Amino acid sequence: MSGQTTAVQAEPAPPAARFRSLLFTLEAFAYLFWLAFDVVAGPSLAEGSAFRYSSPITGLLVVAVVLTRYVQPTEQIAIVAFGSSAVLSVASAITAATFSGGRITALSLAELLALAIITVVTVRQASGLVAVGTAVVSFLVIVGMPVLRFPTDAIDDATFTALCGLGWASAVALAAVLREIRVRREARLTEARSNERLELARELHDVVAHHVTGIVVAAQAAVTVARTRPEEAGPALESIERAGAEALAGMRRMVGVLRGGEEAGRTVVHGPSDVDELVDRFDPARTRTTLDRDPDLTELPPGVGATAYRVVQEALTNVHRHAPDATSVRVGMHRREGRLEVTVRNEGGSPERRSSTLGRGGFGLAGMAERVGALGGTLQVGPDGPAAWMVLVELPLAGAR
Template sequence: MRETPQLVHVVQRLSEITLVGFLCLLLAVDTVIAFQVGKAQPAVPLCGLIGIGAYLLRHRYRAQGAVLLMAMSAAVSIAVLALRSHGNPGLAEAGALLLITVGVVRWVRPLRTAVLLAVLSALTLQLASLRPMTSANLAFGFMMFVAWAAAMGIGSYLRYQLERRQATVSAVRRAERLELARELHDLVAHHITGIVVQAQAAKAVAAHRPDAVEPALSAIAGAGADALASMRRLVGVLRAEDDASRNAGATLADLRLLVERFSSSGPQVAFDVGQGLAEPSLAPEVLTTLHRVLQESLTNVRRHAPHAAWVTADLRPAERGVALRVRNPRTSADPRLSKMGGGYGLVGMAERVKAVGGDLVAGPAADGAWEVRAWFPLDRADRETTAS
């Protein structure tokens, strides 16, 4: 079965081909009319050809293409009116300008530029409908105004949806970063407390057993290095402009407990921890983030695939780090496959994993299952370099 994202891509391409084919059909009509009318009318198909080119190149030259088409169309309209030549409005140029107007209103930034271009497109359409001023062309101008209003409505709605999603994604990322910052604060406080206790113990035994001070100083130095590393990550998270339940100090036992609780009220989960993995090899913030990713992944399974026949999760060494993978069967109706649909848990997870130097990938696997894979470097220097 073809993957849903590929199917969506094919549908988008087919719709674009259909629209371009429709514009070419209108251009053919304009060309036939141009040969019949003569005089200045042959310039009209040229405008339509420029409009089709601007539509095809809209992703790279959206505003420039709109300005070029409007300038050419306005020049032809002014020439026809000045020469008092008989002519007809261009169907292809009008159709291309309407389609480009939808994209301009949706994508062009800032908003005032998009509005200005949209208003100019309305004026251009009205000017094109007066070639010359006849009752038929006046009716055409009214139809173009209605079509322009519809294009404005469609573009405005799509822009609203896009900006609302971007705002929601930014809020999710910011909340996730603040939550992680609070957890890192707890970890730093834990390190500082250990330093204070070790220092007080060293001071107490220094007078009677000087040989016992050196191990205590080594422990203080190690705790200080860990505290500084966590503090650097904390500052990096707080400085970020963009991106939950708290589980500071999570352990591997907490991961197993989380799986057991999920299995008691949902699909059974097979959880496996690879050989060689132990808590001392995993930084506290990595364990905390692993717990968060596993929790969010299982929550998504319960929300989107509550009747899944199987769910597997494994934590194993991988590529100079550790990788957590959660898999479950999916169907084509899974809302997580939609770019615009579903919740924003994956956004928060990705931002959280990235903040501690890791990487997260979620999506359909080659065998048809849904897979979430989070990777973290084990080396402290690698984590600090990646996170910064």
């Protein structure tokens, strides 16, 4: 069983684009509502002022600036929006002191909404120092707006100052919550990618160790055959060439994935049907190796099938390493009451050479133990008689992926 996954596209998915369009539409409608309110209520709040219609105009200016963040970097738009609002507030205070006709603008609720939204968006996605700086600047601009702009004879500006402060606090609190959600999600994604890289490193170890061990054994056999039967050295050398080519192809594929290049995400998924190839490479003549496998194992879940393949691969590699003179090796794969049972048992060989088959460096069957455990299965490795060693894996089939 083999297959491949599809590489992730770099362009945004259509649902994400539709959500962004919907968000823009809802935000625009909210601005239109409060701009209408500014048109109706703004002149009454600045009654008698020569500039009483300036509230919706300045609000529309800041709203237009904030909406451009959909096509421009958000942090730059935040600087322009806060700067524009601050300039308008200072201009309002200057005109109040200079002209008897009153201030240049009353309070714009659409502008306050735009500033709150740009605060939430920037604090959520900016780096730490930029987020803190944005929150501070946002406080000064939003809370300072009623102090500098609002005509004190129309209504108590302290009330509006308190309401603006509450609105700013709500915006920053919402931004902090959204930022925490984003940070946790990115941490989980980073951890998942890191785990995948480690898994691929184990895959690379398995592929290289298996093929290189086979090459060494075949080379040793070729040397012996060349000395005694030179006419039969050709097939042995062809086997070495084939195993070397497979090892190089496997390494290129895995290294490409580890580098995250264009080969990323295109790993080959092996299964029980590929175990014949493993056994053939291990013992081409099948003089000491037998494979006993149920015929209906092609319908296994991908995770179970791939894990079974890797366990057999690592077990045969360890037989090459630790028991190269084993007299018999038996590989079994059977369904047992809702689970898959995989066994690799070797007999014979020198006992002193059969040390722990968990492998040096912790990437051998120790890595397989992690795979098996992730599927809810069990892995047992150890002696099975005076001159035998066995790897036994049981993988549940119900609910496996």
